[in-house]
Amino acid sequence: MELLGTVGSLVSLLAAVLFYFGWASTDAETRALGLRDSIFRLSTSEYLLRSVEALFLPALLLVGALLAAIGLQRWVVTSPGRTRTAVRRMRWGWLLPAALAPFYRLHPALFELVVPLVAIPGLLATAYALTRTPPETAPDTAQRRAHLQIWALSLVLCLLSLFWAVSSYAGIVGRGRAEEAARAVNTAAFPSVVVFSAKDLMIRGDGSCYQHVAGKGSAYAYRYTGLRLFYVSGDRVYLVARKWRPTRGTLWVVRENDSVRVEYVSGPRGREPEC
Template identity: 55%
Template structure:
């Protein structure tokens, strides 16, 4: 059981990392395949954005444990609650006609309500009043079928919810990146043996005046976009999703890349000095 939960958790992390990255790169006018991301990259990109859902999920689990204790003690009001809970799965379906009004909101609300509704329905329908009858093989088999169906629907709905939330996070990241390319991304200076044909968007190219230098050209006015293995992706400081070029550089002996501390605050980074 623990192994299955761990596998499901890892699958959710990977899927969220991929879906959020896909939404982010699409919003930036790119695709995630450009950056040669690995499985670990997708997993790491999912961690920070899942803190809030993890806290909410933990709170919901503790709330469910509290409700279960009340039901076991036969607290007043639990019997009517269980009777209503047998039909909790209906709530999500009642919202479907409202979906066209605000698709983004309901894309998240409907799968979450589906998960809650079906799990609560399964719980309510497998709490028999007669505990003697609860041990009968036919009753146990019925309970297994109810929980299997509820868990299957919940897992499918979970990936639906994760996909929607990942899209929201990814598009938010893209908006943040597009808004802060000049000041939010690290400044980069590239020295090259040959002309790399990096032009426009606030970038600048200079010939290196030092005699016998291993490098003939210096490029400034660039920002670090992403690093994947020996590939470095840079953009001009005035880059935007609507108009701009992403440059992919492969690290080698003929290329030197400098990451300039505070470079994105400089106004004279394209000076020839």
């Protein structure tokens, strides 16, 4: 039962980290584009899905770091002298983040990511060194209580550092996505869209075009081209025009229903006769 409880807690923590990363990266991305993430009304599952791809590299690095730590631990425990030396040095692990302070001005965004990542192993190493007792000595009740307090405080600080690191990395990922979106708006990464509507939707500017539908008996009176698909959430379709830029441009929100039809055009040829 204790194992199941531990696994459940780890899964809950992982889900919380994934959701927070999805929200933080989306928030950074939309802010860089001059928008807000609340506009898109994303669900919890969408935030989780947006976090998965960007976390592959951190997950691989984490596994590599754990394997390296296991190998180092085995190398240290093979010699009593190495163990004593390592424990003495680990007491000062909490100083590692402070040692990085002079390098803040070199790259502030990277600094805010590296500091919490360095703080986590430093705090854990310090807690281990402070609570380690020789095998031949049994800690009394007061020592156990003190050790428990040290580990509790260290784990809280590590958890805060973890969310700090996730927030910093999410900001880097989100701003990178925004830059990519600004470059790729007129490429295949943004599918071309044609909108038909029974009423005038007032879609104008940024390279978009509109025309009256001349066919008799048509259910639609207006046709809009020169549009790109920005995002889809439920029945809401978020569109930008082909000349859209984050610093100057309009995001249109169209709801698909009986009076509005949205067509998606793939390939470069679908873009040529747009306007």
